[in-house]
Amino acid sequence: MYRSFNIISKFEPKSFNDLVGQDKTIEQLRILVAASIEKRTPLPNILLSGASGYGKTAIAKVIAKERQTNLIITSGTALNESSGLGNVFLNLNPADIVFIDEAHALKRKTTDALNCLIENKTIVKNYSNKVLGVKMDLEMKVADFSLIVATTAPGKLPIPFKNRFSV
Numbered sequence: 001m002y003r004s005f006n007i008i009s010k011f012e013p014k015s016f017n018d019l020v021g022q023d024k025t026i027e028q029l030r031i032l033v034a035a036s037i038e039k040r041t042p043l044p045n046i047l048l049s050g051a052s053g054y055g056k057t058a059i060a061k062v063i064a065k066e067r068q069t070n071l072i073i074t075s076g077t078a079l080n081e082s083s084g085l086g087n088v089f090l091n092l093n094p095a096d097i098v099f100i101d102e103a104h105a106l107k108r109k110t111t112d113a114l115n116c117l118i119e120n121k122t123i124v125k126n127y128s129n130k131v132l133g134v135k136m137d138l139e140m141k142v143a144d145f146s147l148i149v150a151t152t153a154p155g156k157l158p159i160p161f162k163n164r165f166s167v
Contacts, residue, residue, distance in 0.1 A: 013058050016066060029059070032167065033066045036146075042095050043067065043146035045118065047103075047165035049154040056150035060099040063148065070096045076105030085113055089123055092143040103149035104156040111161040118147065118164045 013019050016030045029046075036043045043063070048056040057073070064071035070093060078084050079100060088098060100106070106114070117123055121142050128135040149165070151157060 013055075013062050014065065016062060019055070019059065019062060028167070029063060030066070033063060036067060036095075042144045043097065043148075044166040045147040045164055046149075046167045047154070047157075047162065048148065048150040050152070052152055057099070057101060060097070060148045060150065064097045064099075067095070067097065067146075069093075071099055072096060073099045073101065076100060076102045076110070079114075080105070080107045080110050085110070085117070085123055086125055089117060089142045089145070090140060092145050094143045095146070096143065097146045097148060100147070100149045103151040104153040106157075106161075108158060111158050114147075115160055115164060117142065121145075 016026055016033075019026050032043055032046075046063070048059060050056055060073075061071060072088055072092070074084070074088050079088065092098070113123070121144065122139050123142055125138045125140060126135075127138050147164075149157075154162070
């Protein structure tokens with residue numbers, strides 16, 4: 001009989017204690033998560049950068065686990081699709097964490113929409129019905145969330161977008 005199992009998840013870090021290296025950064029993240037839990041507020045937005053395979057996704061998973069909240073994982077490429085932002089951000093629960101991998105692949109239009117989302121906690125959906133000749137923008141509120149983005153090329157991110165990240 002052949003048994004399959006996910007060997008990778010067996011070795012993935014489950015807590016801050018399991019993360020190796022970058023001790024100052026990990027300690028800073030540990031403090032941020034503890035403060036967020038104590039104050040019952042979302043985490044500040046976090047930008048993770050480093051080469052492929054350096055554990056950016058693993059860190060995001062640990063943060064969500066330690067924060068005891070949902071982690072919604074997406075990519076810059078997926079969010080560039082016309083319904084990408086709405087599909088992710090309109091279905092959030094308060095304090096959920098959205099992790100955007102490959103953030104350097106985000107188009108300028110998408111980063112501009114994310115800036116608005118971060119600042120106003122609203123998303124604008126374009127609605128049109130050609131049969132009725134109706135075209136309008138609907139502004140919808142989203143739940144308070146935390147945003148973690150990961151990139152191998154931070155220099156490719158627009159400065160206004162990078163400025164939204166305090167960590």
